[in-house]
Amino acid sequence: MRRKIQGRSFFSQKKTWGRRLRSYLLVLIGALVFIYGGIFLWPVVPSQTNTQEALLYKVKISPQSSLGSIAQQLQEQGLSTPVLPFQVSARALFVGSKLKPGTYLLPTGASLGKILLQIARGDRVRESIAIIPGMTIWQLRALVDSHPALIHQTKGISSKALLQSLNLTYPGDEGIFFPDTYVFDPDEPDINIYRRASVAMQKQLLQAWDQKDPGSPLKTPYELLILSSIIEKETGRSSDRGLVAAVFLNRLNQGMKLQTDPTVIYGIGKGFDGNLRKADLRKDSPYNTYMNKGLPPTPIAMPSKESLMAAVRPAQSKALYFVAKGDGTSHFSQTLGEHESAVDRYQRKLAPKSK
Structure with missing residues (x-):
């Protein structure tokens, strides 16, 4: 009789604990529903906006x-x-x-x-700024200075101060920022854009330098940067880039003057009115490649990756001259006589001389 009572007591106790467990689970589920319901039902964002977007x-x-x-x-x-x-x-x-x-x-x-x-x-607002191949440093500085989403820490500082802020030792700040689109958070310091762009250019420059032909007249990565910037400004169509590079490298190898208008224009500076005159070609300037042999002292623009690669892997050509044809392409010549005929045809619009 005692065993039977004990058995009933055991099963009764088990049922009691089962009911309590179910109660605890229901309370826990209710609490979770309450908590998660509150998290997703409790409004925390005001109905009044602080932006121009209404919602x-x-x-x-x-x-x-x-x-x-x-x-x-x-x-x-x-x-x-x-x-x-x-x-x-x-x-x-x-x-x-x-x-x-x-x-x-x-x-x-x-x-x-x-x-x-x-x-x-991380579904947040993002801003961007685009450095375009061929852009000059003063165009880039103006672009960065006018961007409304940046904190302007570099506005008005000198080129030397900008280079010091970036821990760079280049002769100038022209050409050292890689053309690309840089995405950033609003209210980011503008120095971060310059830093990212300079690091990107250094990476691209060294990668190109590693592929340079041993017989190239270029002696340093900075010379490669200078030549690439000239190629960038002289190329009207990307398919001509390798041939433009070949002309300049052939001239450097033969000790000829580069005689390229974009360097003269760069030397004139912001005051250039779009009309390059003969008097400009006779003004002595470090950037006047009609009067001085070799490369100018600094780049004249921000070169693209394609221009960097063209300078180290030019087209196989003996051309020493080229002239714009008016359709974005150029005519390339090996001799001065051929070049003068091309100038008559494409620039002066003269009929070819009869033989």
Whole structure:
């Protein structure tokens, strides 16, 4: 009889624990529903916007911010994000260590859960600036100085000061920034654009230098940069790039003057009015390659990767002259007589002389 009572007591106790476990699970599920429901139903973004977009609210999160710091930053910018609920919600969604800095456009009236997931994805505002092949340094400086999304730390500083800020020792700042589109966060210091572009150019320059023909007259990577910039300015169509390079390299090998207009124009500077006169060709200047042999002292523009490669791997040609044909291409000649005939035909529009 005693064993039977004990048996009933055991099974009764098991049923009691089962009921308690189910109750605990229901409470836990209810709590989770309440927490997650609150995270995704509790609006934290104001309905009034601080941007021109009617349905978006702009906020910024600083780099290397902790969860508590992010919550405080968002509060200071008008969001309802108390630190403790923010931290608990971020960890409940498993994004506590994934929140990324940057500028965000948040939907007005959005819940805490929605903005946490957006910030964890890094779905933020991005800006860009494009350095175009053939652009000069003063054009680039003006472009960077006028970009509204950059913090202008370099505006008005000298070329020497800019190079010092970048820890570079080039003779000048012309040609040392690689043409490309650079994407950045709003309110980024402009020096970062110059730094990224100079690092990219150094990488491309050294890669090209490693492929240089041993017989090339170019003695240093900087000379390669100078010649590439001239090729960039002299090439009307990309298919001519290798032949343009060949002409200049042939002239350097033979000790001839380069006699290229873009270097003279660069020497005139910002005051060039678009009309290159004979008097300009007779003015002595380090950039006047009609009067001086060899390369000018610095690049004259930002060369593309294609121009860098053309300077180290030119077309196989003995041409020493070329003239623009008027359609973007050039006519290449090995002799002065052939060149003068091409000038008559394409520049002076004279009929070919009868033999």
